[in-house]
Amino acid sequence: MEWFAAPEYWLGRLVFQRLVAALFLIGFLAAVSQFRALIGERGMLPVPRFTARIPMDRSPSLFHLHYSDRTFAAVCWSGAALAAAVLAGAADMVPLGAAMAGWLLLWVLYLSIVNVGQTWYAFGWESLLLESGFLAAFLGNARVASPVPVLWLLRWLLFRVEFGAGLIKVRGDQCWRDLTCLNYHHETQPMPGPLSWFFHHLPGPLHKAEVAANHFVQLVVPVCLFLPQPIASAAALLITVTQLWLIASGNFAWLNWLTIALALSAVDTSTIARLLPVPAPPVPHPAPLWFQLLVLAVTVLFAALSYWPARNLVSRRQLMNRSYNRFHLVNAYGAFGSINRIRFEVVVQGTSASELGPGVKWSEYAFKGKPGELRRLPHQFAPYHLRLDWLMWFAAISPVYGRPWFGAFIARLLVNDPDTLRLLRRNPFPDEPPHYVRALLYRYRFTDWRTLRTTGAWWERTPVREYFPPVTYRDLAFLVPHTTDPTRRRAAPGEP
Known part of the structure; x- marks a missing residue:
């Protein structure tokens, strides 16, 4: 032929x-x-x-x-x-x-x-x-x-x-x-x-x-x-x-x-x-x-x-990125059918304070790819895929996207789980885990030329609301497998 x-x-x-x-x-x-x-x-x-x-x-x-x-x-x-x-x-x-x-x-x-x-x-x-x-x-x-x-x-x-x-x-x-x-x-x-x-x-x-x-x-x-x-x-x-x-x-x-x-x-x-x-x-x-x-x-x-x-x-009801069989052959594709007008970011913070109050100092966890620190220029990672960073973007759009995994993520930060920490760029608690971890929702914007020249900041942000309330290990212990090394965390208030 x-x-x-x-x-x-x-x-x-x-x-x-x-x-x-x-x-x-x-x-x-x-x-x-x-x-x-x-x-x-x-x-x-x-x-x-x-x-x-x-x-x-x-x-x-x-x-x-x-x-x-x-x-x-x-x-x-x-x-x-x-x-x-x-x-x-x-x-x-x-x-x-x-x-x-x-x-x-x-x-x-x-x-x-x-x-x-x-x-x-x-x-x-x-x-x-x-x-x-x-x-x-x-x-x-x-x-x-x-x-x-x-x-x-x-x-x-x-x-x-x-x-x-x-x-x-x-x-x-x-x-x-x-x-x-x-x-x-x-x-x-x-x-x-x-x-x-x-x-x-x-x-x-x-x-x-x-x-x-x-x-x-x-x-x-x-x-x-x-x-x-x-x-x-x-x-x-x-x-x-x-x-x-x-x-x-x-x-x-x-x-x-x-x-x-x-x-x-x-x-x-x-x-x-x-x-x-x-x-x-x-x-x-x-x-x-x-x-x-x-x-x-x-x-x-x-x-x-x-x-x-x-x-x-x-179809007028066109679906985006759909697989019609379990072998992922001959799929439907598409991207960005809708565009967000506002950028929201989930900022995860921890504190070593044993009691919460107005004077508590919170320290931020830094991610490898998603925006966080205002003076940090976004980096090039593609074609490598940072899966946690991508899912954090979806979670910021709506808590529904984070519901299956976000609580488990916070729970692992409360025990300094080494595998989870490898997904992050910086852990502010290298010696022992924090007592409390919380997450806040911010609106992020790119700065303008003048702000960049005078402050060196690529981003500016304004707080929106609390995303995930402060929790201790005791609150989320059910989300952490029992095989996790208990010596990786410090006892929370009220724990033996």
């Missing part, structure tokens, strides 16, 4: 697969460094409690067979090692079947994590990574030419990401339609980056131009992905440029980098050769019949599964 092979996309496939492997590597490393406090045996939302409640058929995961923190760490490190090997080119050095098996193993390992990750893994880019990684397996390796059906499936995936995001905006918040959303977004986005302050202070007309350009790139350009070359390549490169703009303006984990990987898979080598020097292409072998049949079967499966996300795209 000559139509089946597209050797002119060998470079796009290479870049796509290496980028996806790099993002799998980051995903596994982020999981192993954060899981103990979030979903470990003594975590805020423990996996064993989840698997006891949710059966395997509703949430397929290796951890339904057995869970321990050691097993979870082994899965993460195995996935990281495999992803690093694929990133280094190992998949192109082994037989086609072995390369596909490696990609599918990456997918199974990460699917096992996502399906027990609960709210900590309820992000669209988790499903996007899984869907991209699954399709990467059926792109083959350097021994065969890129299969045309899978290249079209990747374009369909990119189309859903971009067009879905564009539709959710114009159907959602009025500010997308009157081109004013970026007057607020750079300041109120989940985790601003080091350039977000400067983006926020761009002139109003330029903000409107940004929004108009966004609508064009997300609603018009994706259609061009299905047109002949070089139009499809030009559309893909334009999407890449806009994603780089988003990377510069904020922290969105690996969403933007994964979108770039998908876009570059649609660029043919001749287009790249006009812009950059390109090495000699590999000489592919004819695709074996079993590979062709397998690719066609996956294409038929994806076509059938596309009914639900396609219907979602045309």
Whole structure:
């Protein structure tokens, strides 16, 4: 089947697969460094409690067979090692079947994590990574030419990401339609980056131009992905440029980098050769019949599964970031259908005072990514994902988002739980835990140029209300596993 092979996309496939492997590597490393406090045996939302409640058929995961923190760490490190090997080119050095098996193993390992990750893994880019990684397996390796059906499936995936995001905006918040959303977004986005302050202070007309350009790139350009070359390549490169703009303006984990990987898979080598020097292409072998049949079967499966996300795209009640099956294949995507006009932040504080009163000194816990200290410039963390910091943004919008885990988080601060403290940038009580911990809600704003020059402060804030009342360990002891070392805390008033 000559139509089946597209050797002119060998470079796009290479870049796509290496980028996806790099993002799998980051995903596994982020999981192993954060899981103990979030979903470990003594975590805020423990996996064993989840698997006891949710059966395997509703949430397929290796951890339904057995869970321990050691097993979870082994899965993460195995996935990281495999992803690093694929990133280094190992998949192109082994037989086609072995390369596909490696990609599918990456997918199974990460699917096992996502399906027990609960709210900590309820992000669209988790499903996007899984869907991209699954399709990467059926792109083959350097021994065969890129299969045309899978290249079209990747374009369909990119189309859903971009067009879905564009539709959710114009159907959602009025500010997308009157081109004013970026007057607020750079300041109120989940985790601003080091350039977000400067983006926020761009002139109003330029903000409107940004929004108009966004609508064009997300609603018009994706259609061009299905047109002949070089139009499809030009559309893909334009999407890449806009994603780089988003990377510069904020922290969105690996969403933007994964979108770039998908876009570059649609660029043919001749287009790249006009812009950059390109090495000699590999000489592919004819695709074996079993590979062709397998690719066609996956294409038929994806076509059938596309009914639900396609219907979602045309629905007036379009859903954002929805998985229609437990394997996270052929999902619906979208982002920022509504924009916050005001930024709220939850500030967590503790005190060593044994009794509360007007003169009590409260000290703040510092987070790695979310805004806190007024003079601290927001840092760049993406494509790494700080899960606690992201969920703190949601919790500030409404306590409903924090209800499953926020109390458990506070309880662990009251015992100086080492796994939880590793998620923070600074613990103001390094020697012994505080007697009381509370949380306050503040409104945060970017400062103006004059304030920045005179005070060095990037943020200014005003108190709103109490978010979580002062509590002692005794109040939340039921949220801390009994295996927590009791010597890690100091007795609260009234305790023996």
